[in-house]
Amino acid sequence: MPAWVEGRVAGRRQWNDSLFSLMVDAPEVTFIAGQFARLALPAPPGAKEPMLGRPYSFVNPPSTQPHEFYFIILPEGPLSPRLAALDAGDSVWLAPRANGFFSIGETADAESLWCLSTGTGIGPFLSMLRTHEPWQKFGRVVLVHSVRHADELTYRDDIAGIGHAHPGAFDYVPMVSRDVHRDALAGRIPAAIDDGRLEARVGLSLTPENAHAMLCGNPAMVDDVQKVLATRGMRRHRRKEPGHITLETYW
Ligand SMILES: Cc1cc2nc3c(=O)[nH]c(=O)nc-3n(C[C@H](O)[C@H](O)[C@H](O)COP(=O)(O)OP(=O)(O)OC[C@H]3O[C@@H](n4cnc5c(N)ncnc54)[C@H](O)[C@@H]3O)c2cc1C
Ligand SMILES: NC(=O)c1ccc[n+]([C@@H]2O[C@H](COP(=O)([O-])OP(=O)(O)OC[C@H]3O[C@@H](n4cnc5c(N)ncnc54)[C@H](OP(=O)(O)O)[C@@H]3O)[C@@H](O)[C@H]2O)c1
Numbered sequence: 001m002p003a004w005v006e007g008r009v010a011g012r013r014q015w016n017d018s019l020f021s022l023m024v025d026a027p028e029v030t031f032i033a034g035q036f037a038r039l040a041l042p043a044p045p046g047a048k049e050p051m052l053g054r055p056y057s058f059v060n061p062p063s064t065q066p067h068e069f070y071f072i073i074l075p076e077g078p079l080s081p082r083l084a085a086l087d088a089g090d091s092v093w094l095a096p097r098a099n100g101f102f103s104i105g106e107t108a109d110a111e112s113l114w115c116l117s118t119g120t121g122i123g124p125f126l127s128m129l130r131t132h133e134p135w136q137k138f139g140r141v142v143l144v145h146s147v148r149h150a151d152e153l154t155y156r157d158d159i160a161g162i163g164h165a166h167p168g169a170f171d172y173v174p175m176v177s178r179d180v181h182r183d184a185l186a187g188r189i190p191a192a193i194d195d196g197r198l199e200a201r202v203g204l205s206l207t208p209e210n211a212h213a214m215l216c217g218n219p220a221m222v223d224d225v226q227k228v229l230a231t232r233g234m235r236r237h238r239r240k241e242p243g244h245i246t247l248e249t250y251w
Contacts, residue, residue: 004040004051004093005029009086010066015154018073019120020084021059023066024092031058031098032105033127034248038095039069041082051093054079057123057216057248058098059155061130067094070123070154102216102248104133108237110212110244112204113138116189116225118146121217121250126155129162135169138212142202146175146189146221153184171202190224208233208244219249 007026014020029037040053059068073084086092102124107113113134115125122145128134134141143162147153153174163170174184175192185192185201192198199205206213206229213229215222226236229245237243 001096003095004053005096007067007092007094009088009090009092011088012086014084016151019070019152019154020073021068021070022083022086022092023068024094025066026094027065029067029094029096029098031062032103033058033062033131033133034103034124035098035100036102036124037067037069037098039079039083040093040095041079044078052079052082053093053095055099057100057102057120057127059123059126061127063131070120070126072120100248102214102246104128104131104137106237106239107137107212107214107246108242108244110138111210112140112142112206112212114206114211114213115141115143116146116213116215116221117144118189118217118221119148119152119250121248122155124216124248125214126158126162129170130158135166140169140171140202140204141166142171142173142204144173144175144189144198146177146217148176148178150176150179150181150184153181171204173198173201188224189221190228193225193228206232211244212237213245215245215247217248217250219251222247222249 011023040051043052056069176184234244
């Protein structure tokens with residue numbers, strides 16, 4: 001198997017100054033919803049490895065092409081500004097195999113699924129929630145997208161489409177921490193769980209008896225949410241030791 005497969009940029013979308021989506025044709029790379037690819041570009045001269053690669057979650061569901069990746073441009077980062085400079089027709093390389101265990105198949109049975117994300121961590125949920133799996137496994141699904149500023153509440157059309165496809169079964173909760181925004185909860189996810197605002201917003205309780213939580217994005221959010229959920233008796237889910245929390249950290 002080759003180390004890298006050459007894909008081709010099929011399109012791009014710039015959401016604001018720092019958020020970007022890249023569409024990539026690489027049909028030979030297959031995945032399970034929730035998994036991540038490794039995207040790469042040739043490394044700068046003098047680097048130890050010939051290619052510079054980083055993991056990125058698939059945003060598209062596995063049944064559709066092209067692949068889609070959603071990322072933040074970190075101006076000092078070695079790869080993200082270079083990916084953001086790509087245009088339709090340019091080459092980008094992918095590891096031939098997708099990876100990761102952040103998928104519906106790795107969750108415990110429960111009445112409701114809580115998908116809790118910060119920033120670009122919403123990506124894998126957009127993939128999973130556009131497959132049949134979560135809707136067959138859970139009666140209700142809540143998607144929380146927590147961002148600093150309102151213009152980072154991206155993918156609203158796709159999220160509305162998920163709601164239309166699953167009436168009565170889906171709730172989307174935007175959260176904005178550094179602006180005031182009409183539809184959004186203020187502050188951070190752990191506080192909104194702790195003081196009951198998140199459950200009140202969707203009319204569901206988040207308890208070990210009825211819920212499974214998937215957490216994705218900022219590692220500090222992932223830690224802090226686990227601490228709050230631990231006070232309710234919720235713990236990491238593992239194949240050999242069933243629990244209530246599945247997680248993916250982005251750095
Ligand atoms: C399993 C996995 C999946 C990932 N999926 C995505 C994805 O779908 N979209 C995405 O944008 N990134 C994702 N990342 C992060 C991504 O791999 C890169 O780290 C990121 O694009 C920055 O790359 P860089 O080379 O420019 O800078 P790096 O040197 O890799 O990162 C510099 C610093 O930027 C911060 N940072 C990294 N990623 C993010 C982020 N997503 N949001 C906010 N701050 C960040 C961290 O403080 C990090 O130390 C994922 C990481 C992992 C481990
Ligand atoms: N977002 C931007 O406008 C922007 C622009 C250019 C570059 N960057 C760079 O990108 C990185 C951050 O990207 P980002 O804004 O997508 O991600 P982020 O820092 O993870 O922020 C996303 C959301 O997560 C919240 N959060 C942070 N720590 C948390 C915790 N411990 N528990 C719960 N919630 C927590 C933030 O709240 P708080 O607001 O309270 O922290 C914010 O609402 C930084 O390196 C930044 O310099 C950001």
